[in-house]
Amino acid sequence: MTGAVEDLLRELAPRVLGTLVARHGQFDACEDAVQEALLAAAVRWPAEGVPQRPRAWLLTVASRALVDHWRTDSARRRREVAAALDPTNEPPDDPGDTLLVLFLCCHPALSPPSQLALTLRAVGGLSTAQVAAAFLVPEATMAQRISRAKQRIREAGGRFEPGPALGVVLHVLYLMFNEGYTDLHRPDLTAEAVRLARLLYRLVPADAEVAGLLALMLLTDARRAARTDAAGQLVPLAEQDRGRWDAAAIAEGQALLARTLGSGPVGQYQVQAAIAALHDEAATAAATDWPQILALYDVLHRVAPGPVVTLSRAVAVAMVHGPVAGLAELGTLDDDARLAHTHRLEAVRAHLLELTGEPAAARDCYLRAARMTASLPEQRYLTLRAARLR
Structure with a gap:
């Protein structure tokens, strides 16, 4: 499978899953169906070419898989066949569909490790093997963990409203971003975390911690290009070529932080973003305002020890x-x-x-x-x- 096809499938997977979950409400069955569609695409697209409407193609194949799972219910099967097998019946691409999947992955019935594992699988587009590698556990162990997580969501009703889970979602997005940022070979995972944080910010723009997390991601990821040298070796922050930092991302993060600070209770993501901003503002390592950074760490220690x-x-x-x-x-x-x-x-x-x-x-x-x-x-x-x- 080519890199372009793999990237496209990773981008489309959570959107297709979100559409199916919004339509049918059965997270575990929908996730299994999407995995079948992704496998079919991985086999066929490199040989036959990417279809003109790849999202509609995946939706059709995944819906067919769902129909097959539900074949014992003949009435529902007839109803779903009519909707699923019509290639023109593609619902609008709603960014909120991906957020729905994200909130379901962060369901409070799950443990934090299971929330993160399921998010990396269903939203981040990682395979079970890749998620297992991130957690340093065997693939079979991770497969069981993900299966149990989907089972718990099903037992809890497969539905969850955004409000109460916002703090959990922010934490999982933070972990997702850090996983991608730490792994130099997974910039796509970091980009997906930023994309989801942007969606969340548009959903709840008045929440200071949502804005703070987005600012933190932007201000941190702005340094990505300078984190390695020409040989691929890690370069510590103090030795990085600051001319390679992303000035646009820094400016966006700073502006977001300026609008956020003071607009609500101070939380850990706002404080971390303020620390990142001080690092990014320094023209040289020697010019870093360490006393102010230390003061902010004192605040962070009180807010999130x-x-x-x-x-x-x-x-x-x-x-x-x-x-x-x-x-x-x-x-x-x-x-x-x-x-x-x-x-x-x-x-x-x-x-x-x-x-x-x-x-x-x-x-x-x-x-x-x-x-x-x-x-x-x-x-x-x-x-x-x-x-x-x-």
Whole structure:
């Protein structure tokens, strides 16, 4: 399957699923039908060419699959056959259909890992194997998790209103964005998270946290082009060529943030967006307003405390008060089990030890961090940092 066809199918999948769910209301059956349609397209389109109306083609094939599933109900079958097999009966492409799927994937009956896994599968367009790789579990395990998630949605009635789930949806979109941003080979996943955040912002423009999340995504993803060098190696923020940053995305994020701050209760996404804006506004790394960033991390710690916030705050403390103070802040996380399976604590510790003039200790931490991450680019980066300290 060509890259162009794969990209098109990933774009169309949540829209087709949303249309079917809006029409029939059975998420699990509709999702299975869409997967069958995607498989058929993956086989036929590269050989026969992409149809003139690819969304209508997928809708027709998926609807036929649904009819087949429902064949025991003859009355419904006749009714659905009439609608499904008419290629001219294509409903308008409503962006809200994708949001409907997103809210269903974030149903409160599901655990947070299941919400994210189902969102990556149904909205992000990842295969079960790709979702499994993102979670570092076997494909069979992830298939079971996704199947159970769809079963729980079915048991809960397969319907869900946006209002109560907004915070959950924001969290899942945030995780989805981070998954794409961390994986240098998945810019499409990041772009999909931004697209959905835009849709959500149009749906609830008065919600400050929705606007804050969109601003955060724009201000962060603006640096994507500068995150790697010509050899594909990771480049840390302080060493990036800021001329490669996306000025239009930064301007849009800043304008959105300016309209948002003060318009409602301060939340974690607004604060994180403000921190990202300060990084983006600095003409050089040396010009970064670290005291203001540290002040914002203090706010973030009150609004949304957690080990990742403490970890990031430790870097700001080091930049304002020196690396020794930053290392002392890191020490508070040594016994936090939530960081036991991530490389980030050791990577930050290595950086701060390097700043204090302890190359041997820094090298050990870099190598330990490299062994803890599953990301090849991060492994290479951390190993190279360690090699420089020989």
